[in-house]
Amino acid sequence: MQYKYQLILLGSEVGAKSQILSKLFQKLKDLGLSDNILRIVVAENFSSDYLGNQPAFGVYFGDIDGKHKDLDITERLLKEGTMILPVYFGIPDDGAFAKEIPYILSNQNGIRFIESETDRIANIILESFELLRSTRKIFISYRRNESTSVAIQLYEALESYNYDVFLDTHTIGKGEPFQDEIWHRMTDCDVIVLLNTPKFLESHWCKEEFAEASTKKIGLVQLVWPNHDIKKIDSGSHISYPLILKESDFVDNIYNNKDKSKLVDIAVEEIIQKVESVRARNLASRQDNLITDFRNIAVECGRNVTVQPEKFITEDLPSGKRIIYIPTIGIPQSTSCQSAEIRHELEVNMSTSVRLIYDDLRIRDKWLKHLDWLNDNFKKDILTLKKQDFKSWLLATK
Template sequence: MEYKYQLILLGANVPEKETILSKVFEKLKDLGLPQTIIKVIEASEVDTQYKGNQPAFGLYFGNVKGDHLNLDITDKLLKDGTMILPIYYGDPNDDAFSKEIPRILSNQNGTQFKNEKIDGIANIILESFELLRNTRKVFISYKRNESTSVAIQLFEALESYSYDVFLDTHSIGMGEPFQDELWHRMTDCDVILLLNTPKFLESHWCKEEFAEASSKQIGIVQLVWPNHEIKNIDSASHISYPLKLNDFDFVNNIYNNKDQSKLVDGIVQEIIMKVESVRARNLASRQDNLITEFRNIASQCGRNVIVQPEKFMTEMINGRKIIYIPTIGVPQSASCQSAEIRHEFDKNPNTSIRLIYDDLRIRDKWLNHLDWLNDNFRKEIKTLKKQEFKSWLEAKK
């Protein structure tokens, strides 16, 4: 895989590292995902193994004696925008966090290590990489009269690997407005799997899908059929990752029959790994861009917004806490239901939540629906459009 999810282990060398890793790998297995999609990097390996353009999450293990290790590395990762979860061991009532965790991480939310919290820590790691099932969304773009059988094969294969897959013939309910639902689902996906058959780009709607992906900066895995040239369209080229297929990648070398063509198992596995790789790169980039843009505007408005390890932001203003949750795609009410956020909300009744999102190319119908939810849903949970970041932050001082 070209791009992997990087889990970086910092601080004290303690046996709890292996305990947490075992739980993470157990959850990956339950999701049907290979252990190899996560690259575990020790502090001593950061200089040679860490890639700044790939998604990363750090765990900092505290030291009960106050010996703080890896401070330079921790500082570098924080400047790169990497989320780091501090883990301490002593009694929080005895100020164990400040004793065991270095000052450079004092603004991060930490957790006390307990056996009953291992599952929650593993979930935080997987959530930071957006690896839980309801967030792993793939859109298959294809031309029906050229690649239907392969599209269905990949739909079934990706579903078996815990993806939420959109395929027009399988994913749009009876009576639903076809094109509206198609654009909505594309806007909401993490990566597009494009079956570039000989006449794909001659279709008006296929070209529209390609352009839509470009406008939303959604990563594309482009499967290029045998005897067909790799083609890039305008600004979409920088987010398209082509994979050239050969005739032997198809069962019995049959690649030009829309109803009978099937890919061999080996190339299907390679495609799935490629999808995950592109998703890792693209999703992290889109989320980091959204966080960075919001923090920059907040800073210009004199607001002190802090990024937390779980990849949400917090701010205290007039005695109230605001939690900003960056959302890729179309915000859903379910985005507010994660255990960590709900715990924070229930613990502090003076907390409000804002789901921040990029509203570019989301259809008016859905934007109007989100505005309606803001007016009619509980006042503590609302959405906030990218185009309204500045006006909202200036007004809420």
């Protein structure tokens, strides 16, 4: 592959570096991507290994004694517009960031390294390379008369970690069609946090939400209430990660009061970690399913398409033109075209066009009409193509 993603590691030599790299390579595997797409650049070899014309992201590891290294490289990267994530280790209230991180990075938003943040840091790196979408969308499914207070608690906790969280009572605007908006937001989410209370499946709409998640193959993080049999809901789910809650996971052991039950802080932290770890795996699985569906239909229509290692599809037409098909989870966005490989394709081959392929099931009509309008009125070399139209479009443009 001509382009590689460059991860530049700067600052002090700490054990956190190997932990983050190990997690990062595991996530690349989960995404179905080869380790070869990533080039690790360290300060000692920066002058020989770093290529200024290829995508880069830096991580600066702080020094607890304030002995800052690699300032010249850091300054150069900042001038070139490269993002650098400062990682520090001490207590925030004790001024650890200001001491451990050089002043040149003082206006960057940093992360304090603790083991539970390894997933999050790895995901930030993937997001910076557009290998994992930067929107972090979570849907909370629950039964109001059993777990309202816990649902609200998780909504607030996940939002504080910069997730875009859907909770019906907090998210749906006045005058919006309630159920249509629920299906729409579920379609566009990364992970569903399902509060599996004893009578969850007795609610028609809760049962429908669970069935919808299975149909769309959306990953579930199940929070199973104490003294509840998980088997009642586990069968048929696509990707399901249960967390069995104990009475001690609730404040004062109160778990059966819809208005007063609250999770203890350590339980909330465990849930957030699980959501972060599941997100990349679930998005990759849904992307793989969309690629498989499109490829099978293309072959059936006599089209010769190739799945690239970077998880997009190419087709070289007899006319010499090339089409890139980009699998898009949820609602197609222009950012789906911004990966380094696709930007490079568009730069070197002016006859290349792009189709953002997506599953339109349960996306609201107003969005589908908007996407169709964009197709009819804007740039013709970047268009959307919905799943229900795969076959007719492939046959019509043969």
